[in-house]
Amino acid sequence: MNRTDGGVNLLGLRSHNTALVLDLLRTAGPDGISRLELAERTGLTPQAVSKITARLRQEGLAAEAGHRASTGGKPRTVLRLVPEAGHAVGVHLDRDELRVVLAELDGRAVRERCVPLSLGAGAETVLEAVVREVTQVLAGTPSAAAPPAPSAPPAGTADTGRSPVASVAGRSPAALTPDTGRGPAASGSAVARAPVAPTSVARAPVAPTSVARAPVAPTSVARAPVATAPPAAASAPLAVVPALLGVGVALPGPLDHASGVLHRVTGFPEWDGFPLRDVLAERLGAPVVVDKDTNAAALGLAVGGERGSFACLHLGTGLGAGLVIGGTLHRGARTGAGEFGHQVVQLDGPPCSCGNRGCIEALCLAALGRGDVGEAARVLGVGAANLAGLLDIDAVLLGGRAIAAAPEAFLHGVTAVLHARARREGSPEDAVRVRLAPYGARAVAHGAAHLLLAPLFGREAG
Numbered sequence: 001m002n003r004t005d006g007g008v009n010l011l012g013l014r015s016h017n018t019a020l021v022l023d024l025l026r027t028a029g030p031d032g033i034s035r036l037e038l039a040e041r042t043g044l045t046p047q048a049v050s051k052i053t054a055r056l057r058q059e060g061l062a063a064e065a066g067h068r069a070s071t072g073g074k075p076r077t078v079l080r081l082v083p084e085a086g087h088a089v090g091v092h093l094d095r096d097e098l099r100v101v102l103a104e105l106d107g108r109a110v111r112e113r114c115v116p117l118s119l120g121a122g123a124e125t126v127l128e129a130v131v132r133e134v135t136q137v138l139a140g141t142p143s144a145a146a147p148p149a150p151s152a153p154p155a156g157t158a159d160t161g162r163s164p165v166a167s168v169a170g171r172s173p174a175a176l177t178p179d180t181g182r183g184p185a186a187s188g189s190a191v192a193r194a195p196v197a198p199t200s201v202a203r204a205p206v207a208p209t210s211v212a213r214a215p216v217a218p219t220s221v222a223r224a225p226v227a228t229a230p231p232a233a234a235s236a237p238l239a240v241v242p243a244l245l246g247v248g249v250a251l252p253g254p255l256d257h258a259s260g261v262l263h264r265v266t267g268f269p270e271w272d273g274f275p276l277r278d279v280l281a282e283r284l285g286a287p288v289v290v291d292k293d294t295n296a297a298a299l300g301l302a303v304g305g306e307r308g309s310f311a312c313l314h315l316g317t318g319l320g321a322g323l324v325i326g327g328t329l330h331r332g333a334r335t336g337a338g339e340f341g342h343q344v345v346q347l348d349g350p351p352c353s354c355g356n357r358g359c360i361e362a363l364c365l366a367a368l369g370r371g372d373v374g375e376a377a378r379v380l381g382v383g384a385a386n387l388a389g390l391l392d393i394d395a396v397l398l399g400g401r402a403i404a405a406a407p408e409a410f411l412h413g414v415t416a417v418l419h420a421r422a423r424r425e426g427s428p429e430d431a432v433r434v435r436l437a438p439y440g441a442r443a444v445a446h447g448a449a450h451l452l453l454a455p456l457f458g459r460e461a462g
Contacts, residue, residue, distance in 0.1 A: 017044055017048065017052060018055075019457055019458035020044075020458060021042065021049065022056070022061070022457050024038055025062055025080060025081040027305075028080065029080070029106075030065065031078070032064075032066065032080035033078060033080075034068060034079070035049050035053060035077070035079070057079070059085075060082055060085045061081065061082055061086070061105075062079050062082060063082050064077055064078065064080075065080035081105060081106060082105070083106040086104070086105045086243045087102055087104055088246060088247070088452035089101070089102055089103075089244070089246070089248070089452075090102075090103060090250070090296075090445040090447065090451075091130060091248065091249045091445060092251070092444040092445040093126070093249060093250065093251035094251070094316065094317060094444075095118070095268070095318065096118055097114060097116050097117055098114070099113070099442060100112065100114075100130075100133045100445060101445040101448075103446065103449035103453065105453065105456070107300070107303065107304065107446070107449065107453060109442060111138075112137070112442060113133050113137045115129070119252075119267075119271075120267075123271070123274060127280065131284060138244075244286060245456065246286050247286055247289075247452070248288075248289045248447075248450070248451030248452050249277075249280065249288060249290045249291075249448060250292065250293040250295070250296035250297075250444050250447060252265050252292070252293055253265065253293075253335065253336075253338075253339065254266075254292075254335070254336060255290065255335060256335055257290065257295070257331055257335040260275060260276055260288070260290040261273060261274065261275050261276070266354050267318070267353040276290050277289070287452070289452060291331075291335070291448070292322075292335060293320065293444045294322035295322050295335075295338065296322070296447035296448045296450070296451060298311075298312040298322025298323065298324050298338075298447070299447050299450050299451065300443065300447030300448075300450045301322075301324070301437060301438070301447070302324045302327065302329060303457075303459050306395075306397070307394075308324075308326075309324060309325045309394050310393055310394055310396065311324075311340075311387050311391070311395075311396050312324075312397045312399060312437055313340065313398055314399050314400040314443075314444070315364060315398070315399075315401075315402040316400035316402055317401075319364055319380075320338055320339065320340055320341050322338055323337055323338050325393075340360070340383060341360050341364075342359045342360070342361060343359065343383065344359055345359075345360055345379070345383065345386075346363060349362065350362050350363065360382070363376075363379045364379050364402075368402055373410070374409060377406075377413020378416075378417060380398075380410065380413065380414055381414040381415075381416065381418060382417055384396045384414050384418060384432075385417050385421045388418060388432045393432060396433070397436070397437040398411065398434065398435070398437060399436070399437035399443050403436070411435070411436065415434045418432050418434060
Protein backbone atom coordinates (compact mmCIF):
# COMPACT_ATOMS: atom_id res chain seq x y z
CA MET A 1 0.00 0.00 0.00
CA ASN A 2 1.11 3.51 -0.66
CA ARG A 3 1.52 4.68 2.90
CA THR A 4 4.14 4.63 5.60
CA ASP A 5 3.88 2.67 8.83
CA GLY A 6 5.14 5.61 10.86
CA GLY A 7 2.97 6.63 13.79
CA VAL A 8 2.83 9.99 15.57
CA ASN A 9 2.25 10.36 19.31
CA LEU A 10 -0.30 13.18 19.17
CA LEU A 11 -3.76 13.17 20.67
CA GLY A 12 -5.43 13.85 17.34
CA LEU A 13 -3.75 10.82 15.73
CA ARG A 14 -4.50 8.12 18.30
CA SER A 15 -7.17 6.58 16.08
CA HIS A 16 -4.66 6.63 13.22
CA ASN A 17 -2.09 4.87 15.39
CA THR A 18 -4.67 2.30 16.41
CA ALA A 19 -5.36 1.65 12.74
CA LEU A 20 -1.64 1.12 12.13
CA VAL A 21 -1.45 -1.45 14.93
CA LEU A 22 -4.63 -3.21 13.80
CA ASP A 23 -3.33 -3.46 10.24
CA LEU A 24 -0.06 -5.01 11.37
CA LEU A 25 -1.99 -7.49 13.50
CA ARG A 26 -4.12 -8.31 10.46
CA THR A 27 -1.21 -8.83 8.08
CA ALA A 28 0.71 -10.89 10.66
CA GLY A 29 -2.03 -13.53 10.48
CA PRO A 30 -2.53 -16.26 13.09
CA ASP A 31 1.20 -16.36 13.90
CA GLY A 32 0.90 -12.89 15.37
CA ILE A 33 3.41 -10.16 16.08
CA SER A 34 5.12 -8.95 19.26
CA ARG A 35 4.75 -5.52 20.84
CA LEU A 36 8.41 -4.81 20.14
CA GLU A 37 7.89 -5.53 16.45
CA LEU A 38 4.78 -3.34 16.45
CA ALA A 39 6.80 -0.47 17.91
CA GLU A 40 9.59 -0.94 15.36
CA ARG A 41 7.19 -1.11 12.42
CA THR A 42 5.02 1.84 13.42
CA GLY A 43 7.62 4.14 14.95
CA LEU A 44 5.46 4.40 18.07
CA THR A 45 7.01 4.18 21.52
CA PRO A 46 6.74 0.82 23.32
CA GLN A 47 4.55 2.53 25.91
CA ALA A 48 2.11 3.76 23.25
CA VAL A 49 1.96 0.31 21.67
CA SER A 50 1.32 -1.28 25.07
CA LYS A 51 -1.59 1.09 25.71
CA ILE A 52 -3.13 0.48 22.29
CA THR A 53 -2.79 -3.30 22.46
CA ALA A 54 -4.15 -3.39 26.01
CA ARG A 55 -7.28 -1.61 24.84
CA LEU A 56 -7.61 -3.88 21.81
CA ARG A 57 -7.30 -6.96 24.03
CA GLN A 58 -9.81 -5.58 26.51
CA GLU A 59 -12.31 -5.05 23.72
CA GLY A 60 -11.77 -8.48 22.18
CA LEU A 61 -10.08 -7.28 18.99
CA ALA A 62 -6.67 -8.73 19.83
CA ALA A 63 -5.55 -11.83 21.73
CA GLU A 64 -2.37 -13.63 22.68
CA ALA A 65 -0.98 -15.99 20.03
CA GLY A 66 1.80 -17.52 22.13
CA HIS A 67 5.37 -16.55 22.96
CA ARG A 68 8.65 -16.16 21.09
CA ALA A 69 12.18 -16.55 22.29
CA SER A 70 13.89 -13.30 23.24
CA THR A 71 17.55 -12.32 22.91
CA GLY A 72 17.48 -11.60 26.61
CA GLY A 73 14.99 -11.78 29.41
CA LYS A 74 11.62 -13.49 29.32
CA PRO A 75 10.00 -14.66 26.05
CA ARG A 76 8.03 -12.05 24.09
CA THR A 77 4.24 -12.29 24.07
CA VAL A 78 2.88 -12.46 20.54
CA LEU A 79 -0.47 -10.87 19.70
CA ARG A 80 -2.90 -11.56 16.86
CA LEU A 81 -6.08 -10.02 15.47
CA VAL A 82 -9.34 -11.72 16.48
CA PRO A 83 -11.05 -11.94 13.06
CA GLU A 84 -14.47 -12.92 14.38
CA ALA A 85 -14.65 -9.79 16.55
CA GLY A 86 -16.26 -7.84 13.70
CA HIS A 87 -17.87 -8.38 10.33
CA ALA A 88 -18.86 -6.62 7.12
CA VAL A 89 -21.27 -7.61 4.38
CA GLY A 90 -20.22 -7.36 0.74
CA VAL A 91 -22.89 -7.15 -1.98
CA HIS A 92 -22.20 -7.58 -5.70
CA LEU A 93 -25.20 -6.30 -7.60
CA ASP A 94 -24.48 -7.52 -11.13
CA ARG A 95 -26.66 -7.08 -14.19
CA ASP A 96 -28.20 -10.54 -13.85
CA GLU A 97 -27.37 -11.87 -10.37
CA LEU A 98 -26.94 -10.86 -6.75
CA ARG A 99 -24.07 -12.22 -4.64
CA VAL A 100 -23.69 -11.50 -0.92
CA VAL A 101 -20.80 -12.49 1.36
CA LEU A 102 -20.20 -12.09 5.07
CA ALA A 103 -16.55 -11.34 5.85
CA GLU A 104 -14.65 -11.26 9.11
CA LEU A 105 -12.18 -8.53 10.07
CA ASP A 106 -9.35 -10.21 8.17
CA GLY A 107 -11.45 -10.20 4.99
CA ARG A 108 -12.11 -13.94 4.98
CA ALA A 109 -15.58 -14.77 3.63
CA VAL A 110 -17.40 -17.09 6.04
CA ARG A 111 -20.84 -17.10 4.38
CA GLU A 112 -22.12 -16.54 0.87
CA ARG A 113 -25.39 -16.42 -1.04
CA CYS A 114 -26.01 -15.99 -4.76
CA VAL A 115 -29.36 -15.67 -6.53
CA PRO A 116 -30.49 -14.63 -10.03
CA LEU A 117 -31.64 -11.01 -10.19
CA SER A 118 -32.02 -8.60 -13.09
CA LEU A 119 -30.76 -5.09 -12.46
CA GLY A 120 -33.58 -4.00 -14.77
CA ALA A 121 -36.32 -5.54 -12.61
CA GLY A 122 -37.12 -2.19 -11.03
CA ALA A 123 -35.81 -0.41 -7.97
CA GLU A 124 -38.29 -1.87 -5.51
CA THR A 125 -37.65 -5.46 -6.63
CA VAL A 126 -33.89 -4.99 -6.48
CA LEU A 127 -33.95 -3.31 -3.07
CA GLU A 128 -36.20 -6.00 -1.60
CA ALA A 129 -33.83 -8.69 -2.91
CA VAL A 130 -30.76 -6.99 -1.43
CA VAL A 131 -32.39 -6.59 1.98
CA ARG A 132 -33.63 -10.19 1.93
CA GLU A 133 -30.30 -11.71 0.91
CA VAL A 134 -28.25 -9.62 3.34
CA THR A 135 -30.60 -10.66 6.14
CA GLN A 136 -30.35 -14.31 5.08
CA VAL A 137 -26.56 -14.33 4.92
CA LEU A 138 -26.40 -12.90 8.43
CA ALA A 139 -28.80 -15.58 9.58
CA GLY A 140 -26.59 -18.24 8.05
CA THR A 141 -29.19 -19.46 5.55
CA PRO A 142 -27.54 -21.32 2.63
CA SER A 143 -28.32 -20.25 -0.92
CA ALA A 144 -29.89 -23.03 -2.96
CA ALA A 145 -29.41 -20.99 -6.13
CA ALA A 146 -25.73 -20.27 -5.59
CA PRO A 147 -23.45 -21.87 -8.18
CA PRO A 148 -20.22 -23.41 -6.94
CA ALA A 149 -17.62 -20.67 -6.62
CA PRO A 150 -14.33 -21.07 -8.53
CA SER A 151 -11.31 -21.83 -6.44
CA ALA A 152 -9.87 -18.96 -4.45
CA PRO A 153 -7.14 -18.54 -1.86
CA PRO A 154 -7.98 -20.36 1.38
CA ALA A 155 -8.36 -17.06 3.18
CA GLY A 156 -11.44 -16.31 1.11
CA THR A 157 -13.25 -19.62 1.03
CA ALA A 158 -13.62 -21.27 4.40
CA ASP A 159 -16.94 -21.35 6.23
CA THR A 160 -16.33 -21.58 9.94
CA GLY A 161 -19.98 -21.70 10.92
CA ARG A 162 -19.38 -19.02 13.54
CA SER A 163 -22.15 -16.60 14.27
CA PRO A 164 -21.44 -13.14 12.81
CA VAL A 165 -21.99 -11.57 16.19
CA ALA A 166 -20.77 -14.30 18.54
CA SER A 167 -18.35 -13.36 21.31
CA VAL A 168 -18.62 -9.61 20.81
CA ALA A 169 -21.93 -8.71 22.42
CA GLY A 170 -21.45 -6.27 25.24
CA ARG A 171 -18.17 -4.81 23.95
CA SER A 172 -17.66 -1.11 24.36
CA PRO A 173 -17.82 0.80 21.05
CA ALA A 174 -14.68 2.68 22.08
CA ALA A 175 -12.46 -0.28 21.20
CA LEU A 176 -10.97 1.21 18.08
CA THR A 177 -10.70 4.84 19.10
CA PRO A 178 -10.53 5.07 22.87
CA ASP A 179 -9.24 8.61 22.95
CA THR A 180 -11.06 10.39 20.15
CA GLY A 181 -14.31 8.52 19.85
CA ARG A 182 -13.81 8.34 16.11
CA GLY A 183 -13.27 5.18 14.13
CA PRO A 184 -10.17 5.18 11.92
CA ALA A 185 -11.11 6.04 8.38
CA ALA A 186 -9.34 6.89 5.18
CA SER A 187 -10.04 9.37 2.46
CA GLY A 188 -12.50 8.61 -0.28
CA SER A 189 -14.93 6.50 1.71
CA ALA A 190 -18.51 7.70 1.66
CA VAL A 191 -20.61 5.91 4.24
CA ALA A 192 -24.31 6.49 4.72
CA ARG A 193 -24.84 6.30 8.45
CA ALA A 194 -27.87 4.75 10.08
CA PRO A 195 -28.66 3.89 13.69
CA VAL A 196 -26.32 1.13 14.86
CA ALA A 197 -26.63 -1.09 17.92
CA PRO A 198 -24.80 0.11 21.05
CA THR A 199 -22.25 -2.68 20.74
CA SER A 200 -21.17 -1.83 17.21
CA VAL A 201 -18.00 0.01 16.22
CA ALA A 202 -17.98 3.63 17.28
CA ARG A 203 -18.96 6.13 14.59
CA ALA A 204 -17.68 9.63 14.07
CA PRO A 205 -19.89 12.36 15.54
CA VAL A 206 -22.14 13.75 12.80
CA ALA A 207 -22.72 17.45 12.50
CA PRO A 208 -26.24 18.81 11.84
CA THR A 209 -25.35 19.30 8.18
CA SER A 210 -25.57 16.41 5.73
CA VAL A 211 -21.84 15.89 5.54
CA ALA A 212 -19.53 16.00 8.55
CA ARG A 213 -15.81 16.05 8.05
CA ALA A 214 -13.53 14.88 10.81
CA PRO A 215 -10.36 16.91 11.48
CA VAL A 216 -7.30 15.77 9.58
CA ALA A 217 -3.83 16.16 11.01
CA PRO A 218 -1.15 16.86 8.39
CA THR A 219 0.47 13.44 8.62
CA SER A 220 -2.51 11.28 9.49
CA VAL A 221 -4.75 9.25 7.27
CA ALA A 222 -7.40 11.55 5.77
CA ARG A 223 -10.80 11.24 7.39
CA ALA A 224 -13.75 10.03 5.37
CA PRO A 225 -16.76 12.24 4.71
CA VAL A 226 -19.62 10.87 6.79
CA ALA A 227 -23.11 11.33 5.33
CA THR A 228 -26.26 10.94 7.36
CA ALA A 229 -29.13 8.79 6.19
CA PRO A 230 -32.79 9.26 7.09
CA PRO A 231 -33.77 7.58 10.38
CA ALA A 232 -34.04 3.84 9.91
CA ALA A 233 -37.35 2.11 10.37
CA ALA A 234 -37.84 0.30 13.63
CA SER A 235 -37.93 -2.99 11.76
CA ALA A 236 -34.61 -2.41 9.95
CA PRO A 237 -33.10 -5.93 9.95
CA LEU A 238 -29.52 -5.00 10.82
CA ALA A 239 -30.09 -2.22 13.34
CA VAL A 240 -29.71 -4.63 16.27
CA VAL A 241 -26.73 -6.61 14.94
CA PRO A 242 -23.66 -5.91 17.11
CA ALA A 243 -20.12 -5.71 15.70
CA LEU A 244 -21.36 -5.24 12.13
CA LEU A 245 -19.39 -2.48 10.43
CA GLY A 246 -21.92 -2.15 7.64
CA VAL A 247 -22.72 -3.18 4.08
CA GLY A 248 -20.63 -2.49 0.99
CA VAL A 249 -22.49 -2.53 -2.33
CA ALA A 250 -20.67 -2.82 -5.65
CA LEU A 251 -22.37 -2.59 -9.04
CA PRO A 252 -21.69 -1.43 -12.60
CA GLY A 253 -21.12 2.26 -13.13
CA PRO A 254 -21.18 5.05 -13.76
CA LEU A 255 -22.02 6.25 -10.26
CA ASP A 256 -20.88 8.75 -7.64
CA HIS A 257 -19.04 6.98 -4.82
CA ALA A 258 -18.96 10.08 -2.59
CA SER A 259 -22.74 10.57 -2.58
CA GLY A 260 -23.81 6.99 -3.24
CA VAL A 261 -25.99 8.14 -6.14
CA LEU A 262 -26.18 6.14 -9.36
CA HIS A 263 -25.85 7.69 -12.80
CA ARG A 264 -26.89 6.15 -16.11
CA VAL A 265 -25.75 2.62 -15.33
CA THR A 266 -24.68 1.12 -18.64
CA GLY A 267 -27.65 -0.75 -20.06
CA PHE A 268 -29.96 0.44 -17.26
CA PRO A 269 -30.41 4.22 -17.62
CA GLU A 270 -33.54 4.13 -15.45
CA TRP A 271 -31.26 4.10 -12.37
CA ASP A 272 -29.96 7.60 -13.19
CA GLY A 273 -30.10 9.78 -10.07
CA PHE A 274 -31.19 7.00 -7.69
CA PRO A 275 -29.74 7.53 -4.14
CA LEU A 276 -28.94 3.85 -3.59
CA ARG A 277 -26.69 4.37 -0.57
CA ASP A 278 -29.17 6.37 1.50
CA VAL A 279 -32.17 4.26 0.58
CA LEU A 280 -30.42 1.01 1.51
CA ALA A 281 -29.03 2.51 4.73
CA GLU A 282 -32.55 3.41 5.80
CA ARG A 283 -33.96 -0.01 4.97
CA LEU A 284 -31.10 -2.00 6.49
CA GLY A 285 -30.53 0.19 9.52
CA ALA A 286 -26.77 -0.02 9.01
CA PRO A 287 -23.98 2.01 7.36
CA VAL A 288 -23.78 1.51 3.58
CA VAL A 289 -20.99 2.28 1.09
CA VAL A 290 -21.57 2.19 -2.69
CA ASP A 291 -18.85 1.86 -5.31
CA LYS A 292 -18.25 0.50 -8.79
CA ASP A 293 -17.76 -3.24 -9.06
CA THR A 294 -14.30 -2.92 -10.56
CA ASN A 295 -13.16 -0.50 -7.84
CA ALA A 296 -14.33 -2.89 -5.16
CA ALA A 297 -12.49 -5.82 -6.76
CA ALA A 298 -9.29 -3.78 -7.06
CA LEU A 299 -9.54 -2.57 -3.45
CA GLY A 300 -9.92 -6.15 -2.25
CA LEU A 301 -6.77 -7.13 -4.13
CA ALA A 302 -4.78 -4.15 -2.82
CA VAL A 303 -5.77 -4.75 0.79
CA GLY A 304 -5.12 -8.45 0.28
CA GLY A 305 -1.47 -7.84 -0.57
CA GLU A 306 -1.24 -6.99 -4.29
CA ARG A 307 1.58 -4.44 -4.54
CA GLY A 308 2.53 -1.63 -6.88
CA SER A 309 0.44 -0.33 -9.76
CA PHE A 310 -2.00 -2.67 -11.46
CA ALA A 311 -5.26 -2.90 -13.37
CA CYS A 312 -7.94 -5.41 -12.51
CA LEU A 313 -9.85 -6.09 -15.75
CA HIS A 314 -13.28 -7.53 -15.05
CA LEU A 315 -15.12 -9.16 -17.97
CA GLY A 316 -18.55 -10.57 -17.25
CA THR A 317 -21.84 -9.10 -18.38
CA GLY A 318 -19.80 -5.96 -19.06
CA LEU A 319 -16.17 -4.87 -19.05
CA GLY A 320 -14.43 -2.46 -16.71
CA ALA A 321 -11.17 -1.84 -14.90
CA GLY A 322 -10.22 -1.16 -11.31
CA LEU A 323 -7.04 0.90 -11.15
CA VAL A 324 -4.51 0.90 -8.34
CA ILE A 325 -1.71 3.40 -8.92
CA GLY A 326 1.26 3.37 -6.58
CA GLY A 327 -0.69 1.27 -4.12
CA THR A 328 -3.69 3.63 -4.05
CA LEU A 329 -7.11 2.92 -5.54
CA HIS A 330 -7.76 5.52 -8.23
CA ARG A 331 -11.42 6.47 -8.58
CA GLY A 332 -10.96 9.81 -10.29
CA ALA A 333 -12.57 13.12 -9.40
CA ARG A 334 -16.10 11.85 -10.11
CA THR A 335 -15.66 8.06 -9.71
CA GLY A 336 -15.25 8.01 -13.49
CA ALA A 337 -11.88 6.27 -13.70
CA GLY A 338 -11.81 2.72 -14.95
CA GLU A 339 -14.51 2.97 -17.65
CA PHE A 340 -12.10 0.79 -19.58
CA GLY A 341 -14.72 -1.07 -21.60
CA HIS A 342 -15.96 2.08 -23.31
CA GLN A 343 -12.79 3.18 -25.06
CA VAL A 344 -13.44 3.14 -28.79
CA VAL A 345 -10.96 0.99 -30.70
CA GLN A 346 -12.94 0.52 -33.93
CA LEU A 347 -14.55 3.55 -35.52
CA ASP A 348 -18.01 2.72 -36.88
CA GLY A 349 -17.79 -0.64 -35.11
CA PRO A 350 -20.74 -2.50 -33.58
CA PRO A 351 -23.05 -0.43 -31.35
CA CYS A 352 -22.43 -0.51 -27.61
CA SER A 353 -25.02 -0.25 -24.84
CA CYS A 354 -23.33 3.00 -23.74
CA GLY A 355 -24.39 4.68 -27.00
CA ASN A 356 -20.99 4.65 -28.73
CA ARG A 357 -19.80 2.30 -31.45
CA GLY A 358 -16.71 0.10 -31.50
CA CYS A 359 -16.12 -0.01 -27.75
CA ILE A 360 -13.85 -2.74 -26.39
CA GLU A 361 -16.77 -4.08 -24.34
CA ALA A 362 -19.00 -4.39 -27.39
CA LEU A 363 -16.27 -6.10 -29.41
CA CYS A 364 -15.40 -8.54 -26.61
CA LEU A 365 -19.01 -9.47 -25.91
CA ALA A 366 -19.76 -9.84 -29.62
CA ALA A 367 -16.80 -12.20 -30.02
CA LEU A 368 -17.91 -14.24 -27.02
CA GLY A 369 -21.42 -14.35 -28.47
CA ARG A 370 -19.97 -15.96 -31.61
CA GLY A 371 -18.00 -18.41 -29.48
CA ASP A 372 -14.70 -16.85 -30.59
CA VAL A 373 -12.86 -16.68 -27.26
CA GLY A 374 -9.51 -16.13 -28.99
CA GLU A 375 -10.77 -12.95 -30.64
CA ALA A 376 -12.26 -11.71 -27.36
CA ALA A 377 -8.92 -12.29 -25.65
CA ARG A 378 -7.06 -10.47 -28.42
CA VAL A 379 -9.35 -7.44 -28.18
CA LEU A 380 -8.99 -7.43 -24.40
CA GLY A 381 -5.23 -7.59 -24.87
CA VAL A 382 -5.30 -4.54 -27.13
CA GLY A 383 -7.13 -2.60 -24.44
CA ALA A 384 -4.73 -3.85 -21.76
CA ALA A 385 -1.75 -2.78 -23.89
CA ASN A 386 -3.26 0.69 -24.31
CA LEU A 387 -3.70 0.90 -20.55
CA ALA A 388 -0.14 -0.28 -19.88
CA GLY A 389 1.22 2.31 -22.28
CA LEU A 390 -0.84 5.08 -20.72
CA LEU A 391 -0.24 4.31 -17.03
CA ASP A 392 2.99 2.26 -17.01
CA ILE A 393 1.45 -0.31 -14.66
CA ASP A 394 3.22 -3.35 -13.23
CA ALA A 395 0.53 -5.98 -13.69
CA VAL A 396 -2.80 -6.83 -15.30
CA LEU A 397 -5.13 -9.10 -13.34
CA LEU A 398 -8.00 -10.77 -15.17
CA GLY A 399 -11.31 -11.56 -13.49
CA GLY A 400 -15.02 -11.94 -14.08
CA ARG A 401 -17.32 -14.73 -15.25
CA ALA A 402 -16.21 -14.64 -18.88
CA ILE A 403 -12.57 -14.98 -17.85
CA ALA A 404 -13.41 -17.80 -15.43
CA ALA A 405 -15.10 -19.72 -18.26
CA ALA A 406 -11.90 -19.81 -20.35
CA PRO A 407 -9.00 -18.67 -18.14
CA GLU A 408 -6.11 -20.12 -20.13
CA ALA A 409 -7.37 -18.70 -23.42
CA PHE A 410 -7.62 -15.21 -21.96
CA LEU A 411 -4.25 -15.47 -20.21
CA HIS A 412 -2.59 -16.54 -23.45
CA GLY A 413 -4.37 -13.97 -25.64
CA VAL A 414 -3.80 -10.94 -23.40
CA THR A 415 -0.19 -11.93 -22.65
CA ALA A 416 0.57 -12.35 -26.35
CA VAL A 417 -0.55 -8.81 -27.19
CA LEU A 418 1.41 -7.30 -24.29
CA HIS A 419 4.54 -9.28 -25.20
CA ALA A 420 4.28 -8.09 -28.81
CA ARG A 421 4.03 -4.51 -27.61
CA ALA A 422 7.06 -4.97 -25.35
CA ARG A 423 9.13 -6.35 -28.24
CA ARG A 424 8.26 -3.35 -30.42
CA GLU A 425 9.39 -1.03 -27.65
CA GLY A 426 12.49 -3.01 -26.74
CA SER A 427 11.18 -3.63 -23.23
CA PRO A 428 11.40 -6.92 -21.32
CA GLU A 429 8.49 -9.16 -22.27
CA ASP A 430 7.53 -9.67 -18.64
CA ALA A 431 7.58 -5.95 -17.81
CA VAL A 432 3.79 -6.11 -17.36
CA ARG A 433 2.75 -9.35 -15.69
CA VAL A 434 -0.58 -10.92 -16.62
CA ARG A 435 -2.33 -13.36 -14.31
CA LEU A 436 -5.73 -14.38 -13.03
CA ALA A 437 -7.23 -12.39 -10.18
CA PRO A 438 -7.89 -14.41 -7.00
CA TYR A 439 -11.25 -15.04 -5.30
CA GLY A 440 -13.01 -16.21 -8.48
CA ALA A 441 -16.70 -15.39 -8.75
CA ARG A 442 -16.80 -13.73 -5.36
CA ALA A 443 -14.03 -11.19 -6.10
CA VAL A 444 -16.35 -8.18 -6.35
CA ALA A 445 -18.45 -9.11 -3.31
CA HIS A 446 -15.24 -9.77 -1.37
CA GLY A 447 -13.97 -6.32 -2.36
CA ALA A 448 -17.31 -4.74 -1.46
CA ALA A 449 -16.89 -5.99 2.12
CA HIS A 450 -13.49 -4.28 2.16
CA LEU A 451 -15.23 -0.95 1.49
CA LEU A 452 -16.16 -1.19 5.20
CA LEU A 453 -13.20 -3.19 6.50
CA ALA A 454 -10.32 -1.31 4.88
CA PRO A 455 -10.88 2.04 6.68
CA LEU A 456 -10.62 0.21 9.99
CA PHE A 457 -6.99 -0.54 9.10
CA GLY A 458 -6.24 2.81 7.45
CA ARG A 459 -6.35 1.13 4.04
CA GLU A 460 -9.46 2.51 2.35
CA ALA A 461 -7.53 4.16 -0.46
CA GLY A 462 -5.62 0.95 -1.08
